[in-house]
Amino acid sequence: MTTPTRALIPTALLAALAATAFAGPSLTLYTSDQGLVKESRSLEFRGGRDTLRLEGVSNRLDPSSLRLVPNSGRLARLAYRWDVATGDGLLERSVGARVRVVSKNERVTEGTLLSADGGWLVVRAEDGALVTLSREAMQEVRLARPDAGLSLRPAIEAVVEGGKRGAGSAELQYLTGGLSWAAEHTLVRTGETTARWSAVVRVENTTGRVYADARVKLIAGDVAHTVPASPRPEMAMMMKMSADGAAQEAPSEQSFSDYHLYTLPGIVTLRDRESQTLVLLEPRDVRVKPLYVYRGGNAAGVQSKLELVNSSKEGTGAPLPGGRVRCYAPDGDQDLQLTGETTVKHTAVDEKLTLEMGYAFDLAAERKQLTDRRVSDREREYSVELRLRNRKKVDATIVVEEPAGGDVEVLKSSLPVTRTEANLIRFSVPVASGKEVVLTYTARQRW
16 A cells, blocks of 8 residues: 655655745756756755655656655665656546546446556445446546545655764756757858858757756757657647747857857746747858859759858858858848758768758749660760750859769769769859850760
């Protein structure tokens, strides 16, 4: 039989725990729906052997990561209890107790609950008969003596031996799901080769508790971890969006192990079921290189890309966490319009970024195979013609990438050819504004 929780905790200690002080938790958030929580809890020790209950913890706490270090005494036992009061939980824990069930047709059944599952209840009536009751047909279930130890919310139960009588504290630490962050980058074109780059972070909390006045750090990088399955109550509400702190000072950044760590300035309150946006990088001028690629007769046309070297001279000069990038450009009325959306991986300083922005409307390409003849059983020779047109107001260079499986030798070509990949040959084709360029080549393939 389960001992009621209240019997384990003296009345005076219950009052002290109800007024537990949350001394500014420290949170480290990862991009993979995981957070590390550290906080100090104020406790009241009565000496000897104390059984303490700490509420106000995450609903998605990983029990295997739980640590509690009291400043006095020795930790003898540590448990995470998630037997939260739900309808199913109450019935499961009331097997053997007396119940009164009212059906939708006003039929009343009283007796001892023998079993309960998702579809049926089995009750032994006063005369000893067994009654099966459909859950769908029930209107009300009354429990005469519900289990007093059932919790209203998840909690940590700790047994401390030899604690010094009086006020004390303990350092609590655990990993939890439901805390995460993501970077959102914005690139605004200011010219053909110039732009402004800025970034914010979106922090989410779905742990079931509020972290008030927290010191928050963000880890950028792919941290390997395995998380065992843990209880996660169904979310009954949609997350709210908030822009609190959007005008705050940007986070500080530093290298940390094989990752990068950002520390948010000041303190932050992360409310449950909320997505909050904070400034990561103020707008900075960068240089971009437009890149147009036509690959293997792609019916979609010429792909538009932007290249950026993330250096202090041409880029942001700061490590960029992986996330979504939205690109905007001004129209004729100087109103910004969305011109593309993509994602980037975690990018260190001085590394190159390539942003895939969609397909160019004002560039056209056509591919035609002119000849294809068999030279031998393991050899063929073929000729290709590509017509590239530029309807933009500025000159453009289109990179033509042709698949070249096996041993391919270009016998002749109207433009220089390069081969930087085993199965790809590449041509760089300058096309003046309003002009068309015809590229032809002949190749021999062996296999």
